[in-house]
Amino acid sequence: MEPKQAWGAFSIIVILSDAIATALLISIDIEPVLVLAVALIVLLVYFYVLYKRYHVEVVPENDIMLFDDPDDLRILCSIYGLGSTGDKPELRARLLRFSRIHDDSAFVWVAPKTVLFFGTALEIPPTPRVARTNSAKSLLKQKTRSAEKLSRIKKCPICDAKTPRKGSTCEECGADLEFYVALGGSKVGRLMVSRKEDEVRRKRFWDNSGGKGDG
Numbered sequence: 001m002e003p004k005q006a007w008g009a010f011s012i013i014v015i016l017s018d019a020i021a022t023a024l025l026i027s028i029d030i031e032p033v034l035v036l037a038v039a040l041i042v043l044l045v046y047f048y049v050l051y052k053r054y055h056v057e058v059v060p061e062n063d064i065m066l067f068d069d070p071d072d073l074r075i076l077c078s079i080y081g082l083g084s085t086g087d088k089p090e091l092r093a094r095l096l097r098f099s100r101i102h103d104d105s106a107f108v109w110v111a112p113k114t115v116l117f118f119g120t121a122l123e124i125p126p127t128p129r130v131a132r133t134n135s136a137k138s139l140l141k142q143k144t145r146s147a148e149k150l151s152r153i154k155k156c157p158i159c160d161a162k163t164p165r166k167g168s169t170c171e172e173c174g175a176d177l178e179f180y181v182a183l184g185g186s187k188v189g190r191l192m193v194s195r196k197e198d199e200v201r202r203k204r205f206w207d208n209s210g211g212k213g214d215g
Contacts, residue, residue, distance in 0.1 A: 003081070003111035006119025007050065010111075013118065018042055054110050056080070058102045064095045081110050157181055157193055159200050173200050 001009075022039040026032050056079060067073050073091035074084040082094050102108045111119075155162055157180045161172035168177045180193055 001116065001119045002109070003054070003116065004109040006111050006116045007054065007109060009119040009122040010115045011047075011050070012122075014046055015043065055107055056110055058099060058105060058108050059095070060103075061096055061099050064092065064099060067092070067095075079110065080108075081112065081116075158196050159204075 018039050022035050025035045059076065064076075067076070070088040070091065073088060073095065077091055077094055078084045080095070080098055082098060084091075086094070156170040156172060156175055156177065158175040159170060159173040161170055163177060164171050169175070170177060175196075180196070
């Protein structure tokens with residue numbers, strides 16, 4: 001989670017805590033006006049310190065090159081939350097990457113690990129969107145619709161017959177080549193294709209034997 005978003009989530013916790021403390025103090029018969037005034041001052045101080053301390057200026061690349069003292073580079077890395085370990089070249093490289101990432105802004109939000117932890121813990125993962133299709137076959141055929149992919153199919157994945165020069169249907173067993181080749185791209189699809197192959201082989205065996213062995 002980005003520091004700005006983490007601060008937003010953390011600030012919600014602070015506001016809720018302030019509101020709960022205010023309600024509790026009022027419930028024990030402390031002067032409501034005094035309690036509300038203190039609660040408002042707490043929030044004002046919090047947001048003032050937050051903005052002044054953690055909305056910091058981005059040092060441009062040219063200025064970073066002027067820092068020669070490793071301790072200065074280490075402090076600057078610590079302010080940006082980049083980690084303060086490593087020698088001078090590592091610290092400088094870390095700062096240069098940070099500056100290039102934020103080269104379009106004069107100021108950037110930073111946050112300590114505690115705030116980032118709270119923000120990440122409160123983050124709601126996005127719900128994946130599932131595309132609607134008319135049928136499973138239409139979804140699978142989208143993966144192998146191009147003529148280039150069809151041209152790579154040298155034999156039918158079901159009966160091993162040579163593929164036709166035109167069209168996408170096997171002339172031997174009638175299998176939809178696009179469909180079964182696409183199925184072969186997944187584990188469950190390969191299992192389905194394997195079982196389809198077994199069915200075709202059994203059918204061929206009985207057709208060739210003229211149905212002998214039924215009695």
